[in-house]
């Protein structure tokens with residue numbers, strides 16, 4: 001689509017302009033973030049900007065300074081754990097869009113539309129990843145660009161000492177798990193955290209992994225003293241079994257007193273374990289920290305055992321939010337990179353509609369074998385299912401079914417039963433875990 005807005009690459013010379021624009025758009029220190037570490041955070045391989053047309057306006061810059069940016073975005077090289085054949089999981093590359101920023105003077109003139117076209121076409125041209133993903137600042141923005149919300153996150157709030165009731169055998173295994181707390185401020189702690197993050201990602205559908213290059217720096221940006229207010233610096237709780245790390249939690253406490261009684265609050269930003277015993281051991285410690293009254297677990301999957309160990313999601317005060325929005329940038333590659341449910345082989349023809357990435361539009365034959373491996377090829381055959389590309393993104397992780405996208409995104413079937421058959425093939429055994437914040 002022709003556009004009057006031309007985005008260009010940015011370099012280290014542009015970092016001051018990036019900081020200025022980000023500060024204007026995100027009101028300086030946004031919750032959990034601070035601009036002081038922004039330079040390290042921006043991956044200039046992905047960073048693109050739009051300069052104010054016609055030069056700076058009166059009062060906007062000091063003499064000799066560059067014309068301000070009107071828009072900016074960047075992305076991270078991330079991984080995403082998706083369903084594989086035969087009930088397994090696999091990690092595929094994902095281009096994680098971030099810092100989408102349009103200057104208040106330039107809003108609602110189509111700059112974001114030009115930005116999204118620029119971004120998605122570049123991801124396609126680079127060919128490193130068949131998927132793009134993001135967290136949406138507001139829910140109504142990204143569906144129009146072919147993204148579908150693929151995972152839902154639950155926020156759980158548990159009172160101090162909440163009993164987590166698990167089957168006796170699992171509780172006994174959890175008793176064998178040792179845990180220890182370290183401060184998340186050393187190379188050693190960050191290295192252990194990254195290793196645990198990757199190990200957990202291999203076992204948890206939907207996990208988004210941090211870029212290797214940011215493993216040591218990720219929390220510097222997100223845990224700046226100005227942004228954390230009166231809470232303590234982030235800490236790491238590790239689970240160990242036979243000397244091996246089997247799980248981790250990133251948390252912090254905020255000291256509070258209520259009429260002389262301790263009422264501290266614990267916020268758990270990340271919690272993962274390679275087995276259920278590790279998860280139970282970590283969760284039990286996190287709901288029983290001294291001088292606290294409640295623990296909030298952010299970003300939990302909707303089938304989280306932590307919620308059910310309290311009795312039900314109601315017992316954990318569950319509140320739901322949209323988590324990762326997934327966009328198929330290369331439909332045939334994305335559909336063959338993931339696996340499908342085992343069972344009878346399935347052959348179906350999809351007609352995909354996609355205005356932003358026209359190379360995806362048209363008919364695709366999807367052949368799934370009994371193990372759940374797929375081959376995808378162009379075809380002229382009549383379609384069994386007609387779907388907007390966003391519905392394939394919503395169903396991609398296997399949590400939100402394709403069938404559920406019939407009333408919401410307008411998936412239609414030309415062959416009776418075809419949507420249900422594909423929906424079942426795409427369904428995963430567990431709900432995806434929500435993505436880390438990025």
Ligand SMILES: CC(=O)SCCNC(=O)CCNC(=O)[C@H](O)C(C)(C)COP(=O)(O)OP(=O)(O)OC[C@H]1O[C@@H](n2cnc3c(N)ncnc32)[C@H](O)[C@@H]1OP(=O)(O)O
Pocket residue numbers: 025097098099100101102103106107108109110111112113114134135136137138140141144
């Ligand atoms: C992945 C991330 O980084 S999420 C972060 C997104 N950024 C922010 O929230 C920061 C503050 N906001 C902004 O910078 C801007 O207002 C943006 C990026 C949200 C929108 O940029 P704009 O240039 O104003 O959007 P643009 O004019 O291209 O609008 C494109 C379409 O999106 C719609 N749209 C734009 N913003 C919103 C919104 N907040 N909610 C719903 N729809 C929206 C427009 O109405 C338009 O709709 P159309 O397709 O029917 O014409």
